[in-house]
Amino acid sequence: MARAAGVSVGTVSNVFNRPDVVAPETRDRVQTAIDELGFVRNGSARQLRRGSITTVGALLLDIRNPFFTDVARGVEDRLTLDDHTLMLASSDDDPEREAKYLRLFEEHGVLGLLVVPTSRSTEHLVALHGRGVPVVLLDAPSSTPGMSSVSVDDVAGGELAAAHLLDQGFATITFLNGPHSIRQCEARRAGVDRAVRARGLDPADVVHEVPLASLDAVGGDQTLGAWIDAHGGAAPEAIFCVNDLVAVGAQRCLRKRGGNELVTGTAIVGYDDIDVAAELAQPLTSVRQPTHEMGYEAADLLLGRAAGGPVRHTIFQPELVVRASSLRS
Amino acid sequence: MARAAGVSVGTVSNVFNRPDVVAPETRDRVQTAIDELGFVRNGSARQLRRGSITTVGALLLDIRNPFFTDVARGVEDRLTLDDHTLMLASSDDDPEREAKYLRLFEEHGVLGLLVVPTSRSTEHLVALHGRGVPVVLLDAPSSTPGMSSVSVDDVAGGELAAAHLLDQGFATITFLNGPHSIRQCEARRAGVDRAVRARGLDPADVVHEVPLASLDAVGGDQTLGAWIDAHGGAAPEAIFCVNDLVAVGAQRCLRKRGGNELVTGTAIVGYDDIDVAAELAQPLTSVRQPTHEMGYEAADLLLGRAAGGPVRHTIFQPELVVRASSLRS
DNA sequence: CCGGTGGTATGAATCGATTCAATCATAGGA
């Protein structure tokens, strides 16, 4: 220990935590000893004595999805204001991985957790929260009392997309969607239906929902390809994709079938407004979610909560960004 | 504590760590008590006693860059094999942030660190490593004895790109590059020069290097635009971009100036081969780096190192993926 | 009946920083 500086343990601790109570001269002496030895205090010991301090955990679904990393960036930006740090991990929508990471975070005495819950998993979270670890749900509304949440109105998002297509005059919408066990997928479908009904139409006549093999470009490509094959080689007039990666896959599928020519006969709307949406072969119309703000707000709620603040449920509104891919040619 | 199960602390500890030495009957009794109370052992205390255990830290340059998240995924995939977990953070190429996170990781008693070093920063890392925390450098070769590293041969990457353009018959290459203080930028330039010289030409005649305002799409767009303005409105015949985001920006710039028409007169080569490279307006020729393998290998090296294994320097070879953007029309 | 052996359980010592009551030093006031 750095009492090679000729002082007691208590004084060293004071230099770190309450420098003002230490005489300037002593402080300097200790400080130089610290620098020379490259002394770093043991975080585990600090934390053991103090309770949790600086780190906040975030458990996302997929660390490679730009939507989540943008959210994470918002979280980080809020946390650095208070000198907190972020521990990231991804659950891959696997409840088992989720449970494992939740336990690890709790063992590490994390200050609180931001969690994008997997399809079905709330028991662990509720238990954790009950044990006194503040939890804020991300991209999912909370029904547990005392647990804050930050989410986006996915019904409104689905409605925006469908309304846009209907207003263009398309009579049918082919909806490449994920399983309804995923809340977001179900909600977006509900929004689509609402837009259809608002125009006096019957969803059963207008909406053709096609379940995706996977929620990425490969899934979009294959699923749309199979659909086209099953319909005598005719492409749909208008497609709504549950996220932009799927939309990219759909475009790829159409282009392959059009002999690598740009296909402009089919309207496509995506979801998430990823960075390159504007730069694609067909600049993609998409529903934008305020990712950065979501992360920022969630971190803010968590820190407030940890300090005894109020429970809140923030619901952001999505926004439609219209580009060439959805316009009638 | 869970000695409401009627046993001593030591026994509870044994149930967790050496279940075989506890009598089955006792073990069950303790286990049910644990489950009922939702008992989670205090990670700080464990770690204090044991030394570091499960977590590995990774400090990346930018968490939003797909290149780094793909690498992170490789890391995670390796770590889960040994039940380790990953703490992620991004330094934003800011040495101060880097230092802060390094200290935090060390305080947390991390098992080891994977670091993509900022432009100039090795002192901290060397000191840390000297203090006994295993460090593996990512995407940068190590010159410090005892410190393993995983990197890609950026000289070869630059050479691949330039050779491809030269072989297409282009007489000049406009290179949108970052500052040479960034090792990768400098190395790629060296590779370009090597390709030029190998063909008996003088780099001074062939290569026009243009410094970028920022290493993203906005930077690529603006920098190329300024260059074109400075050259009487004429676009270069062949462009090499230091990464794919810059290439996307360059394409955007060209399209804007071509009245939103696809511009096929200019050849473009990017770097990183991001996911959507094939789906862009001009499918992008790019230099691919084995991101996932890099992460996996780095994590493997780190775990090996922590277990007293050897120091190693792995250098991966990049690969050129040719698409339409670079082909003579 | 005794000593030995193997299988279990115990609890005190330990890790290292923090905290707080107690000690020590110095200066100022009476």
Add this chain to the structure above:
DNA sequence: TCCTATGATTGAATCGATTCATACCACCGG
């Protein structure tokens, strides 16, 4: 000169899990 107020430093107790030497028990062979 003595007493007190103020400021600075000390060191023992503490956090909670792990570890290890010790104790306990039952059973077996001699």
